[in-house]
Amino acid sequence: MKQPIISFKNVIKCYDDDVPVLKNVSFEIEEGKFYTLLGPSGCGKTTILRMIAGFSEPTEGDIYFEGRRINNVPANKRQVNTVFQDYALFPHMDVYDNIAFGLRVKKLPKNQIDQKVKEALKMVQLAGYEKRGINEMSGGQRQRVAIARAIVNEPKVLLLDEPLSALDHKLRLDMQYELRELQQRLGITFVFVTHDQEEALAMSDEIFVLNNGNIVQSGTPVDIYDEPINHYVADFIGESNILNGTMIKDCLVEFAGKRFECVDEGMRENEPVEVVLRPEDLDLTDEEHGKLKVKVDTILFRGVHYEIICYDDEGNEWMVHTTKKAVPGTTIGLYFDPEDIHVMRFNESEEDFDARLESYED
Structure with a gap:
């Protein structure tokens, strides 16, 4: 495996004497992928983004960029750029000047600035908008200007702090496709922060699910959706029916007063x-x-x-998503395959969870 572009090693972040915002967090990010930091407000995802950007330093632990420790490297010396939630565009400047701003600070030649700005506008499908005022543009267009301003500096990593949260639902969906397509076309690493699980599932190569200052699970969208590690992840990622049960033996579990064949082992x-x-x-x-x-x-x-709510003989609530109709007050049957049942251990670490999966998948 090639060297990761970003690594966190046992990072702890505290503000004053408060409870740590991040608690001994370690992870690695590979080059050229779309990563999402997913979790509720206050879980630590934006703190991770700020530390990658250089806006905040870890209280303990180390951060590496391409193998080099960057704890004390200032933000303007890092090969990353950030797209903020409010885009942070200059309203008194037109589109061209907003995008060219950073290049002018670097004192690049005028013809080189012009070439780079036009290339960036073409990448975000805003060619011809150079002289448009920022206040004359829609939310989606402003976001693309913010992205163009970030990528014109040719960063190795682009950080996006909930950039879709202010958009209406349809535009938000459109921009999900545009961001994903842009990342694949540019081939640079995107690190995206959101609390929206559907957004994370739709856009990401890899997701880090955070809760209370910890990364509780990481993996592909399919892995996290189909194999949640615990109640928190199962409940946070999509809709779930979660019941207490007993693992009778390998591939046999009891819940709702009955025993069912399943595919889980190693308990x-x-x-x-x-x-x-x-x-x-x-x-x-x-x-x-x-x-x-x-x-x-x-x-x-x-x-x-249709979303159907029903109850079994044990009083358990069941949510069903189906194209079939049912009549309230009637009694029906629910059918599912052994592969549809996912069994979770209490207090299982991600390392133990992954090792158990590998042991019976092999």
Whole structure:
């Protein structure tokens, strides 16, 4: 494996005498990928971004860029640029001057500045907008100007601090596609901060899920969605049905008063566990063919599917996403395959979780 472009080694960050914002955080970022730091407000994701940018220093631990320790390297000496949530554009300057600002500070020749600005505008599909005023542009166009201003300096890493949060829903979706396509076209490393799990799943090569100053799980969007490590991740990433259960033995789990075949292994016999079934993995059927019998409580139309809330004989609530309709008050069956059941151990570390998965996948 080639050397990572960014590494955090046992980083702790405290402000004054408060509880640490980051608690012994370690991770590596490879060159040329789209990474997302995902978590709720106050979890530490923006603090990580600020330390990569050089706006904040770790209280303990080390940060490396291409193998070189950069704890005390000032922001203007780092090969990174940041796109802020409010874009931080100069309203008194036109598009061209906003993008050219950093190049002029570096005292580049005028013809070189002109070439770089026009190339950057072309990359973000704003060629011909050079003389447009910032206040005359839409939110999506302003964001692209902010990105052009960042990439014109040819950074090795582009940091994006919740840049889509101020946009309306449709524009936000459009910009997700544009950002992902831009990253792939440029081939530089993007580190994106968001609290929106759908955004993270749609855009990322790798996701770091944070909670309370710790990275609780990292991996591809598919890995994190299909194999959440604990209740927090399962509940935060998408909709989930989470129940207490017992791992009877390898590939056999008990929950909702019944035993079911599953694909999980490597746990103790009769170990208390939590069980996850995603709403879209549940199929409606009749009582006779269902693995569980449930009574329909409510049904809502969500546009692309119905969201059905129902209850089993044990009083457990089940959420189902399906294109089939059901009638409130009726009793139906729920069917699912062994592969749809995901079993989580209590207090399992990510290292132990990964090792257990590898042991029975091999």
